[in-house]
Amino acid sequence: MKLHRIELRLTRLPLVRPFRTSSSVKSYIEHILVRVETDSGHSGWGECASPSDPYYCPETVATCWHMLKDFLTPLTLGKEWSSLDDFVHLYRKVKGNNFAKAGLEMACWDAVARSQGQPLAAMLGGTRREIASGVSLGIEKDLGVLIALVEQYLAEGYRRIKLKVGPGHDVEVVSAVRAKFGAIPLQVDANSAYTLADFDILKALDSFDLLLIEQPLAHDDMIDHARLQAQMKTPICLDESIHSAEDARKALEIDAGRVINIKVSRVGGLREAKAIHDLCLAHKIPVWCGGMHEFGIGRAANVAIASLPGFSLPGDVSGSDKYYKTDLVEPTIVAKCGEITVPSGPGLGYEPILERIDRVTSRYHDETAK
Numbered sequence: 479m480k481l482h483r484i485e486l487r488l489t490r491l492p493l494v495r496p497f498r499t500s501s502s503v504k505s506y507i508e509h510i511l512v513r514v515e516t517d518s519g520h521s522g523w524g525e526c527a528s529p530s531d532p533y534y535c536p537e538t539v540a541t542c543w544h545m546l547k548d549f550l551t552p553l554t555l556g557k558e559w560s561s562l563d564d565f566v567h568l569y570r571k572v573k574g575n576n577f578a579k580a581g582l583e584m585a586c587w588d589a590v591a592r593s594q595g596q597p598l599a600a601m602l603g604g605t606r607r608e609i610a611s612g613v614s615l616g617i618e619k620d621l622g623v624l625i626a627l628v629e630q631y632l633a634e635g636y637r638r639i640k641l642k643v644g645p646g647h648d649v650e651v652v653s654a655v656r657a658k659f660g661a662i663p664l665q666v667d668a669n670s671a672y673t674l675a676d677f678d679i680l681k682a683l684d685s686f687d688l689l690l691i692e693q694p695l696a697h698d699d700m701i702d703h704a705r706l707q708a709q710m711k712t713p714i715c716l717d718e719s720i721h722s723a724e725d726a727r728k729a730l731e732i733d734a735g736r737v738i739n740i741k742v743s744r745v746g747g748l749r750e751a752k753a754i755h756d757l758c759l760a761h762k763i764p765v766w767c768g769g770m771h772e773f774g775i776g777r778a779a780n781v782a783i784a785s786l787p788g789f790s791l792p793g794d795v796s797g798s799d800k801y802y803k804t805d806l807v808e809p810t811i812v813a814k815c816g817e818i819t820v821p822s823g824p825g826l827g828y829e830p831i832l833e834r835i836d837r838v839t840s841r842y843h844d845e846t847a848k
Protein backbone atom coordinates (compact mmCIF):
# COMPACT_ATOMS: atom_id res chain seq x y z
CA MET A 479 0.00 0.00 0.00
CA LYS A 480 1.07 3.59 -0.60
CA LEU A 481 -0.28 6.98 0.43
CA HIS A 482 -1.27 8.75 -2.76
CA ARG A 483 -2.41 11.98 -1.13
CA ILE A 484 -2.09 13.71 2.25
CA GLU A 485 -4.27 16.70 3.21
CA LEU A 486 -3.83 18.90 6.27
CA ARG A 487 -6.51 21.23 7.65
CA LEU A 488 -6.10 23.58 10.57
CA THR A 489 -9.49 23.67 12.30
CA ARG A 490 -10.86 25.56 15.29
CA LEU A 491 -13.93 25.06 17.49
CA PRO A 492 -15.04 27.23 20.43
CA LEU A 493 -15.37 25.45 23.80
CA VAL A 494 -18.79 25.64 25.44
CA ARG A 495 -17.00 26.86 28.59
CA PRO A 496 -13.38 27.89 29.18
CA PHE A 497 -11.08 25.13 30.48
CA ARG A 498 -8.43 26.07 33.03
CA THR A 499 -5.54 23.89 34.25
CA SER A 500 -2.60 24.66 36.53
CA SER A 501 -0.74 25.98 33.45
CA SER A 502 -3.21 27.28 30.87
CA VAL A 503 -6.71 28.50 30.13
CA LYS A 504 -8.46 27.83 26.81
CA SER A 505 -11.65 29.19 25.26
CA TYR A 506 -11.25 27.41 21.93
CA ILE A 507 -9.37 24.38 20.59
CA GLU A 508 -7.35 24.28 17.39
CA HIS A 509 -6.43 20.88 15.97
CA ILE A 510 -4.97 19.74 12.65
CA LEU A 511 -7.06 17.21 10.75
CA VAL A 512 -5.17 14.82 8.51
CA ARG A 513 -6.82 13.07 5.57
CA VAL A 514 -5.02 10.40 3.57
CA GLU A 515 -5.87 8.60 0.34
CA THR A 516 -4.22 5.31 -0.54
CA ASP A 517 -3.23 4.15 -4.01
CA SER A 518 -6.06 1.61 -3.81
CA GLY A 519 -8.63 4.39 -3.43
CA HIS A 520 -9.32 4.17 0.31
CA SER A 521 -9.25 7.19 2.57
CA GLY A 522 -8.86 7.81 6.29
CA TRP A 523 -8.95 10.67 8.78
CA GLY A 524 -6.73 11.48 11.73
CA GLU A 525 -6.58 14.28 14.28
CA CYS A 526 -3.51 15.91 15.66
CA ALA A 527 -4.61 16.98 19.14
CA SER A 528 -1.70 19.16 20.19
CA PRO A 529 -2.53 22.18 22.32
CA SER A 530 -1.89 25.60 20.69
CA ASP A 531 0.58 26.53 23.44
CA PRO A 532 3.61 24.65 24.86
CA TYR A 533 2.22 24.60 28.43
CA TYR A 534 1.14 20.95 28.57
CA CYS A 535 3.89 19.46 26.37
CA PRO A 536 6.64 20.92 24.16
CA GLU A 537 4.64 20.57 20.93
CA THR A 538 2.23 23.19 19.60
CA VAL A 539 -0.16 23.31 16.64
CA ALA A 540 2.49 25.25 14.70
CA THR A 541 5.26 22.69 15.37
CA CYS A 542 2.86 19.89 14.36
CA TRP A 543 2.01 21.65 11.09
CA HIS A 544 5.74 22.08 10.39
CA MET A 545 6.53 18.42 11.18
CA LEU A 546 3.60 17.07 9.16
CA LYS A 547 4.24 19.26 6.12
CA ASP A 548 8.04 19.37 6.03
CA PHE A 549 9.05 15.93 7.37
CA LEU A 550 6.29 13.37 7.86
CA THR A 551 4.63 13.96 4.48
CA PRO A 552 7.86 13.78 2.43
CA LEU A 553 8.96 10.66 4.35
CA THR A 554 5.70 8.77 3.73
CA LEU A 555 3.99 10.06 0.57
CA GLY A 556 4.24 7.51 -2.26
CA LYS A 557 6.33 5.12 -0.12
CA GLU A 558 5.45 1.42 0.03
CA TRP A 559 4.26 -0.12 3.35
CA SER A 560 2.37 -3.27 4.17
CA SER A 561 1.41 -2.85 7.84
CA LEU A 562 1.13 -0.08 10.42
CA ASP A 563 4.43 -1.33 11.92
CA ASP A 564 5.94 -0.80 8.50
CA PHE A 565 4.34 2.61 8.15
CA VAL A 566 5.75 4.09 11.35
CA HIS A 567 9.15 2.70 10.34
CA LEU A 568 9.15 5.15 7.41
CA TYR A 569 9.64 8.06 9.82
CA ARG A 570 11.57 6.32 12.60
CA LYS A 571 14.42 8.84 12.35
CA VAL A 572 12.10 11.70 13.40
CA LYS A 573 12.66 12.11 17.14
CA GLY A 574 9.78 13.09 19.41
CA ASN A 575 6.95 15.16 17.87
CA ASN A 576 4.46 12.51 18.93
CA PHE A 577 1.32 14.62 18.51
CA ALA A 578 2.23 15.28 14.87
CA LYS A 579 2.97 11.60 14.23
CA ALA A 580 -0.26 10.48 15.92
CA GLY A 581 -2.46 12.52 13.55
CA LEU A 582 -0.96 10.94 10.44
CA GLU A 583 -0.78 7.43 11.90
CA MET A 584 -4.46 7.60 12.96
CA ALA A 585 -5.50 8.47 9.40
CA CYS A 586 -3.64 5.37 8.15
CA TRP A 587 -5.32 3.08 10.71
CA ASP A 588 -8.69 4.47 9.62
CA ALA A 589 -7.85 3.92 5.94
CA VAL A 590 -6.65 0.34 6.53
CA ALA A 591 -9.64 -0.54 8.71
CA ARG A 592 -12.03 0.92 6.10
CA SER A 593 -10.26 -0.96 3.32
CA GLN A 594 -10.89 -4.20 5.27
CA GLY A 595 -14.47 -3.21 6.17
CA GLN A 596 -13.50 -3.60 9.82
CA PRO A 597 -14.16 -1.38 12.85
CA LEU A 598 -10.98 0.24 14.13
CA ALA A 599 -11.74 -1.09 17.64
CA ALA A 600 -11.78 -4.69 16.35
CA MET A 601 -8.59 -4.16 14.38
CA LEU A 602 -6.87 -2.95 17.56
CA GLY A 603 -8.06 -5.96 19.56
CA GLY A 604 -10.91 -4.21 21.38
CA THR A 605 -13.25 -6.45 23.36
CA ARG A 606 -15.67 -4.00 25.00
CA ARG A 607 -18.98 -2.98 23.49
CA GLU A 608 -19.18 0.08 25.73
CA ILE A 609 -16.50 2.15 27.36
CA ALA A 610 -16.88 3.74 30.81
CA SER A 611 -16.84 7.49 30.59
CA GLY A 612 -15.64 10.04 33.14
CA VAL A 613 -15.26 13.82 33.03
CA SER A 614 -12.32 16.11 33.60
CA LEU A 615 -13.28 19.41 35.23
CA GLY A 616 -11.04 22.46 34.86
CA ILE A 617 -10.06 24.73 37.72
CA GLU A 618 -12.95 27.07 38.63
CA LYS A 619 -12.29 30.21 40.64
CA ASP A 620 -15.75 29.94 42.17
CA LEU A 621 -16.09 26.71 44.16
CA GLY A 622 -19.89 26.90 43.87
CA VAL A 623 -19.61 26.67 40.09
CA LEU A 624 -17.39 23.60 40.36
CA ILE A 625 -19.80 21.91 42.79
CA ALA A 626 -22.68 22.58 40.38
CA LEU A 627 -20.70 21.03 37.51
CA VAL A 628 -19.89 17.91 39.55
CA GLU A 629 -23.58 17.62 40.39
CA GLN A 630 -24.58 18.00 36.73
CA TYR A 631 -22.17 15.35 35.41
CA LEU A 632 -23.00 12.87 38.16
CA ALA A 633 -26.67 13.35 37.32
CA GLU A 634 -25.83 12.65 33.65
CA GLY A 635 -24.40 9.33 34.79
CA TYR A 636 -20.65 9.89 34.31
CA ARG A 637 -18.66 7.18 36.10
CA ARG A 638 -16.04 9.31 37.77
CA ILE A 639 -15.01 12.89 38.31
CA LYS A 640 -11.50 14.24 37.75
CA LEU A 641 -10.65 17.62 39.22
CA LYS A 642 -7.80 19.75 37.97
CA VAL A 643 -5.67 20.93 40.89
CA GLY A 644 -2.70 23.23 41.32
CA PRO A 645 -1.11 25.35 44.04
CA GLY A 646 -3.88 27.32 45.77
CA HIS A 647 -6.62 25.08 44.27
CA ASP A 648 -6.09 21.71 45.85
CA VAL A 649 -6.82 20.44 49.35
CA GLU A 650 -9.79 22.74 50.01
CA VAL A 651 -11.34 21.98 46.64
CA VAL A 652 -11.08 18.20 47.07
CA SER A 653 -12.27 18.49 50.65
CA ALA A 654 -15.35 20.50 49.57
CA VAL A 655 -16.23 18.00 46.82
CA ARG A 656 -15.82 15.05 49.21
CA ALA A 657 -17.91 16.82 51.86
CA LYS A 658 -20.71 17.48 49.38
CA PHE A 659 -20.74 14.22 47.37
CA GLY A 660 -19.28 11.61 49.73
CA ALA A 661 -17.60 8.49 48.33
CA ILE A 662 -17.93 9.19 44.58
CA PRO A 663 -15.16 7.89 42.28
CA LEU A 664 -12.85 10.92 42.39
CA GLN A 665 -9.34 11.68 41.15
CA VAL A 666 -7.16 14.77 40.62
CA ASP A 667 -4.74 15.98 37.94
CA ALA A 668 -1.99 18.50 38.75
CA ASN A 669 -0.45 18.75 35.26
CA SER A 670 3.04 18.76 36.83
CA ALA A 671 2.41 21.77 39.07
CA TYR A 672 4.19 20.51 42.20
CA THR A 673 7.66 19.49 43.35
CA LEU A 674 8.76 17.32 46.25
CA ALA A 675 8.97 20.56 48.26
CA ASP A 676 5.14 20.46 48.21
CA PHE A 677 5.10 17.09 49.95
CA ASP A 678 2.75 18.30 52.71
CA ILE A 679 0.06 19.26 50.19
CA LEU A 680 0.45 15.96 48.32
CA LYS A 681 0.31 14.04 51.59
CA ALA A 682 -2.88 15.92 52.50
CA LEU A 683 -4.40 14.86 49.16
CA ASP A 684 -3.43 11.28 50.07
CA SER A 685 -6.08 11.25 52.80
CA PHE A 686 -9.14 11.68 50.52
CA ASP A 687 -9.33 8.13 49.20
CA LEU A 688 -8.80 9.30 45.62
CA LEU A 689 -8.67 6.77 42.78
CA LEU A 690 -5.34 8.30 41.79
CA ILE A 691 -3.27 11.49 41.68
CA GLU A 692 -2.27 12.31 38.10
CA GLN A 693 1.11 13.81 37.17
CA PRO A 694 1.80 15.72 40.38
CA LEU A 695 5.47 16.38 39.53
CA ALA A 696 7.51 17.59 36.54
CA HIS A 697 6.46 16.64 32.99
CA ASP A 698 9.85 15.01 32.33
CA ASP A 699 10.35 13.31 35.68
CA MET A 700 10.11 9.72 36.87
CA ILE A 701 12.62 9.58 39.73
CA ASP A 702 10.83 12.04 42.02
CA HIS A 703 7.50 10.41 41.20
CA ALA A 704 8.98 7.11 42.43
CA ARG A 705 10.11 8.81 45.65
CA LEU A 706 6.66 10.26 46.12
CA GLN A 707 4.85 6.99 45.33
CA ALA A 708 6.89 5.23 48.01
CA GLN A 709 5.38 7.56 50.61
CA MET A 710 1.78 7.64 49.37
CA LYS A 711 -1.03 5.11 49.59
CA THR A 712 -2.93 6.71 46.68
CA PRO A 713 -1.70 5.44 43.30
CA ILE A 714 0.28 8.00 41.30
CA CYS A 715 -0.83 8.07 37.66
CA LEU A 716 1.63 9.21 35.00
CA ASP A 717 0.45 11.29 32.05
CA GLU A 718 3.01 13.82 30.70
CA SER A 719 6.01 11.60 31.65
CA ILE A 720 5.05 8.67 29.38
CA HIS A 721 5.74 8.95 25.63
CA SER A 722 6.27 5.31 24.72
CA ALA A 723 6.04 1.71 25.88
CA GLU A 724 9.74 2.01 26.79
CA ASP A 725 8.95 4.92 29.12
CA ALA A 726 6.14 2.86 30.64
CA ARG A 727 8.45 -0.10 31.18
CA LYS A 728 10.98 2.09 32.99
CA ALA A 729 8.30 3.78 35.09
CA LEU A 730 6.93 0.42 36.24
CA GLU A 731 10.43 -0.88 36.93
CA ILE A 732 11.11 1.92 39.42
CA ASP A 733 7.50 2.14 40.70
CA ALA A 734 7.14 5.76 39.56
CA GLY A 735 3.39 5.24 39.36
CA ARG A 736 0.80 2.49 39.66
CA VAL A 737 -1.61 3.65 36.95
CA ILE A 738 -0.97 4.99 33.44
CA ASN A 739 -3.05 7.49 31.49
CA ILE A 740 -2.78 6.43 27.83
CA LYS A 741 -3.25 9.25 25.33
CA VAL A 742 -3.03 8.29 21.68
CA SER A 743 -1.54 11.65 20.72
CA ARG A 744 1.01 11.93 23.52
CA VAL A 745 2.52 8.53 22.66
CA GLY A 746 2.67 9.07 18.89
CA GLY A 747 -0.33 7.02 17.81
CA LEU A 748 -2.58 4.02 18.23
CA ARG A 749 0.19 1.48 17.72
CA GLU A 750 2.24 2.75 20.66
CA ALA A 751 -0.92 3.23 22.74
CA LYS A 752 -1.72 -0.44 22.21
CA ALA A 753 1.86 -1.43 23.10
CA ILE A 754 1.59 0.45 26.42
CA HIS A 755 -1.78 -1.18 27.05
CA ASP A 756 -0.33 -4.65 26.39
CA LEU A 757 2.63 -4.04 28.69
CA CYS A 758 0.43 -2.76 31.51
CA LEU A 759 -2.05 -5.60 31.11
CA ALA A 760 0.81 -8.11 31.42
CA HIS A 761 1.96 -6.33 34.61
CA LYS A 762 -1.60 -5.95 35.98
CA ILE A 763 -1.25 -2.16 35.92
CA PRO A 764 -4.60 -0.43 35.32
CA VAL A 765 -4.78 2.05 32.45
CA TRP A 766 -7.38 4.54 31.24
CA CYS A 767 -7.79 6.66 28.17
CA GLY A 768 -6.89 10.32 28.55
CA GLY A 769 -8.14 13.13 26.36
CA MET A 770 -6.91 16.31 24.69
CA HIS A 771 -10.32 17.89 24.01
CA GLU A 772 -10.47 15.94 20.78
CA PHE A 773 -12.96 16.75 18.05
CA GLY A 774 -14.99 13.81 16.72
CA ILE A 775 -12.18 12.17 14.77
CA GLY A 776 -9.69 11.98 17.63
CA ARG A 777 -12.51 11.20 20.06
CA ALA A 778 -13.57 8.24 17.90
CA ALA A 779 -10.00 6.91 18.01
CA ASN A 780 -10.07 7.26 21.81
CA VAL A 781 -13.29 5.25 21.97
CA ALA A 782 -11.68 2.54 19.83
CA ILE A 783 -8.50 2.19 21.90
CA ALA A 784 -10.47 2.35 25.17
CA SER A 785 -12.34 -0.79 24.08
CA LEU A 786 -9.21 -2.88 24.77
CA PRO A 787 -9.51 -5.13 27.84
CA GLY A 788 -6.86 -3.43 30.01
CA PHE A 789 -8.70 -0.09 30.09
CA SER A 790 -10.19 -0.95 33.45
CA LEU A 791 -10.73 2.58 34.79
CA PRO A 792 -13.19 5.14 33.38
CA GLY A 793 -11.39 7.53 31.01
CA ASP A 794 -11.60 11.22 30.14
CA VAL A 795 -13.48 10.32 26.94
CA SER A 796 -16.80 12.07 27.50
CA GLY A 797 -19.63 12.87 25.11
CA SER A 798 -18.55 15.64 22.71
CA ASP A 799 -21.30 17.95 24.05
CA LYS A 800 -19.14 18.48 27.15
CA TYR A 801 -16.90 20.68 24.98
CA TYR A 802 -18.58 21.47 21.65
CA LYS A 803 -21.96 22.71 20.50
CA THR A 804 -21.53 21.08 17.11
CA ASP A 805 -18.82 18.49 16.51
CA LEU A 806 -17.33 17.56 13.14
CA VAL A 807 -18.62 13.97 12.84
CA GLU A 808 -21.93 12.16 12.59
CA PRO A 809 -23.44 10.63 14.57
CA THR A 810 -22.54 12.83 17.54
CA ILE A 811 -20.47 10.98 20.14
CA VAL A 812 -22.70 10.66 23.18
CA ALA A 813 -22.31 9.20 26.64
CA LYS A 814 -25.47 7.56 27.98
CA CYS A 815 -25.59 6.51 31.62
CA GLY A 816 -21.82 7.04 31.72
CA GLU A 817 -21.04 4.82 28.76
CA ILE A 818 -20.16 5.37 25.12
CA THR A 819 -21.10 2.59 22.71
CA VAL A 820 -18.18 1.39 20.59
CA PRO A 821 -19.34 1.82 16.96
CA SER A 822 -19.60 -1.23 14.72
CA GLY A 823 -19.10 0.52 11.35
CA PRO A 824 -15.80 0.39 9.47
CA GLY A 825 -12.77 2.47 10.49
CA LEU A 826 -13.36 5.14 13.13
CA GLY A 827 -17.08 4.36 12.87
CA TYR A 828 -18.12 8.04 12.71
CA GLU A 829 -18.30 10.07 9.49
CA PRO A 830 -16.45 13.39 9.24
CA ILE A 831 -18.79 16.04 7.79
CA LEU A 832 -16.82 17.92 5.17
CA GLU A 833 -19.05 21.04 5.00
CA ARG A 834 -18.68 21.53 8.76
CA ILE A 835 -14.94 20.92 8.56
CA ASP A 836 -14.57 23.40 5.67
CA ARG A 837 -16.41 26.09 7.67
CA VAL A 838 -13.91 25.88 10.55
CA THR A 839 -10.73 25.44 8.47
CA SER A 840 -8.31 28.39 8.38
CA ARG A 841 -5.32 26.76 6.68
CA TYR A 842 -5.05 23.99 4.11
CA HIS A 843 -2.19 22.00 2.62
CA ASP A 844 -2.43 19.19 0.12
CA GLU A 845 0.19 16.97 -1.52
CA THR A 846 -0.21 14.23 -4.08
CA ALA A 847 2.40 11.58 -4.92
CA LYS A 848 4.07 12.18 -8.29
Ligand code: SMG
Nearest residue numbers: 499534614768769770771772794
Ligand atom coordinates in the same frame (compact mmCIF):
# COMPACT_ATOMS: atom_id res chain seq x y z
O1 SMG B 1 -10.39 15.62 26.52
O2 SMG B 1 -11.68 15.73 28.27
C1 SMG B 1 -10.63 15.96 27.67
C2 SMG B 1 -9.56 16.73 28.43
C3 SMG B 1 -9.04 15.92 29.55
O3 SMG B 1 -8.04 17.01 31.38
C4 SMG B 1 -7.88 16.58 30.27
N1 SMG B 1 -6.70 16.62 29.63
O4 SMG B 1 -3.67 16.56 31.46
O5 SMG B 1 -5.13 15.06 31.21
C5 SMG B 1 -4.74 16.20 31.00
C6 SMG B 1 -5.54 17.21 30.22
C7 SMG B 1 -4.73 17.83 29.14
C8 SMG B 1 -5.47 18.83 28.35
S1 SMG B 1 -5.43 20.42 28.97
C9 SMG B 1 -3.94 21.00 28.37
Ligand code: MG
Nearest residue numbers: 667692693717
Ligand atom coordinates in the same frame (compact mmCIF):
# COMPACT_ATOMS: atom_id res chain seq x y z
MG1 MG C 1 -3.37 14.81 32.71
